[in-house]
Amino acid sequence: MEKIKRTTIKDIFAAPQEYEGKQVDVKGWVRTRRGNKNVQFVALNDGSTIRNLQIVFDMSRFSDEELKPITTGSSIHVQGLLVASAGKGQSVEVQAGELEVYGTADPATYPLQKKGHTLEFLREKAHLRPRTNTFGAVLRIRHALAYAIHKFFNDKGFYYFHTPLITSSDCEGAGAQFQVTTLPLNDLPLTEDGKPDYSEDFFGKMASLTVSGQLEGELGATALGSIYTFGPTFRAENSNTPRHLSEFWMIEPEMAFYEIEDNMDLAEEFIKYCVKYALEHCADDIDFLQEHFDPELKERLNFVVENDFVRLPYTEGVKILEEAQKEGRKFEFPVFWGADLASEHERFLVEEHFKRPVILTDYPKEIKAFYMKLNDDGKTVRAMDVLFPKIGEIIGGSQREENFDKLQARVDELGLTGMDWYMDTRRYGTVPHSGFGLGFERLVLFVTGMQNIRDVIPFPRYPKNCEY
Ligand code: ATP
Ligand code: MN
Numbered sequence: 001m002e003k004i005k006r007t008t009i010k011d012i013f014a015a016p017q018e019y020e021g022k023q024v025d026v027k028g029w030v031r032t033r034r035g036n037k038n039v040q041f042v043a044l045n046d047g048s049t050i051r052n053l054q055i056v057f058d059m060s061r062f063s064d065e066e067l068k069p070i071t072t073g074s075s076i077h078v079q080g081l082l083v084a085s086a087g088k089g090q091s092v093e094v095q096a097g098e099l100e101v102y103g104t105a106d107p108a109t110y111p112l113q114k115k116g117h118t119l120e121f122l123r124e125k126a127h128l129r130p131r132t133n134t135f136g137a138v139l140r141i142r143h144a145l146a147y148a149i150h151k152f153f154n155d156k157g158f159y160y161f162h163t164p165l166i167t168s169s170d171c172e173g174a175g176a177q178f179q180v181t182t183l184p185l186n187d188l189p190l191t192e193d194g195k196p197d198y199s200e201d202f203f204g205k206m207a208s209l210t211v212s213g214q215l216e217g218e219l220g221a222t223a224l225g226s227i228y229t230f231g232p233t234f235r236a237e238n239s240n241t242p243r244h245l246s247e248f249w250m251i252e253p254e255m256a257f258y259e260i261e262d263n264m265d266l267a268e269e270f271i272k273y274c275v276k277y278a279l280e281h282c283a284d285d286i287d288f289l290q291e292h293f294d295p296e297l298k299e300r301l302n303f304v305v306e307n308d309f310v311r312l313p314y315t316e317g318v319k320i321l322e323e324a325q326k327e328g329r330k331f332e333f334p335v336f337w338g339a340d341l342a343s344e345h346e347r348f349l350v351e352e353h354f355k356r357p358v359i360l361t362d363y364p365k366e367i368k369a370f371y372m373k374l375n376d377d378g379k380t381v382r383a384m385d386v387l388f389p390k391i392g393e394i395i396g397g398s399q400r401e402e403n404f405d406k407l408q409a410r411v412d413e414l415g416l417t418g419m420d421w422y423m424d425t426r427r428y429g430t431v432p433h434s435g436f437g438l439g440f441e442r443l444v445l446f447v448t449g450m451q452n453i454r455d456v457i458p459f460p461r462y463p464k465n466c467e468y
Pocket of ligand 1: 393394439442
């Protein structure tokens with residue numbers, strides 16, 4: 001074949017007039033082939049967009065034998081003339097001139113046939129599901145959101161701060177940790193009292209995968225002013241829910257000189273920015289997901305962008321839930337002041353009571369982490385959870401306790417050890433500061449309208465599952 005620069009299908013549809021009447025060179029995977037003995041139509045997808053490019057084969061120029069390998073899933077290279085299309089469904093198409101088949105996909109065994117597959121089936125074939133329309137759409141949206149996140153913070157003067165994935169701090173308290181060790185598990189060196197001897201381990205002490213970069217993030221914020229982290233996080237909790245993964249990505253901004261109100265303002269602006277970015281830059285993919293999975297998707301996304309989030313103290317939230325209960329609303333888990341709210345409670349407030357996102361603040365200190373700033377009432381802390389329709393908690397954050405003595409008292413009360421490095425942020429030049437954590441996959445869930453968090457990450461990890 002003659003050497004012509006390859007064009008992506010996305011580029012062709014972005015400016016078809018630039019290519020019309022010219023030879024184009026396209027490469028991709030065949031979605032479908034249909035036609036008759038005179039003409040054959042191939043729908044070609046190259047992953048750059050959800051849209052397929054129609055390739056037309058004039059069968060007076062090609063033999064049946066040449067087209068035989070072109071089945072669903074095969075990969076081809078085509079050169080031909082881009083012309084306005086007479087058929088409906090597409091504006092332009094390619095009149096095939098030259099064909100090269102890269103790889104066949106035997107229809108007898110290729111798992112992704114053109115009929116739609118269930119998401120459960122595709123989860124079993126997770127190594128191939130990025131080739132489906134649905135996962136293509138989800139993964140492109142995921143990319144756009146990741147880019148929007150970096151852009152949002154960069155444009156605001158935040159610095160991307162890299163916190164460690166392997167940590168020896170076991171006080172993060174956000175969830176059960178996976179241990180990292182090179183000790184031989186079938187021949188453990190033991191200390192005198194029969195415990196594993198971590199002095200023999202790789203790091204000379206016990207180490208784990210991080211459950212949150214926040215504590216280290218605070219070291220960044222109290223030096224660079226405003227930082228954010230964006231990286232993988234690991235939790236060994238046995239939560240088999242549609243909202244939990246064992247390995248997920250988290251964004252954790254941390255800001256010096258921010259009080260709780262500033263923190264809430266930032267969280268609300270941040271989520272709205274990301275949702276708006278996806279609406280503006282992923283229209284084709286969102287349209288596809290709306291059509292096939294969730295007829296209210298765009299309405300819900302626009303609603304979040306256009307409306308203020310409710311801001312409500314925990315104590316008021318509990319009153320509303322207790323009222324609802326009195327009026328006959330049943331909940332599986334008990335509601336009382338001091339209870340950690342379950343997802344059903346959060347979703348009641350958001351979906352049934354207020355019908356909009358809610359930022360719940362000032363939780364009882366007993367159910368929140370040790371580093372949150374104590375309110376004057378001595379009972380509640382300046383926590384803020386952002387609760388979303390269909391998702392429940394999407395963000396958890398707080399103003400941090402900046403007073404050395406108050407924080408030390410909490411550390412002692414809870415018997416936390418090895419915190420000296422963290423306490424130095426309060427010991428030297430302490431400042432009011434705040435931050436929060438957004439679960440990236442929960443944001444992707446919300447924006448795509450998918451139902452299960454395992455379907456918004458390419459290679460999900462969850463209890464009893466670690467494929468590829
Ligand atoms: P949940 O109560 O839903 O388990 P959490 O209180 O443990 O959440 P945080 O420790 O505050 O959550 O973590 C910050 C954010 O990280 C959460 O708001 C959520 O968006 C996300 N997140 C937490 N755990 C998971 C998980 N296992 N998988 C995916 N995202 C998670
Ligand atoms: Mn959790």
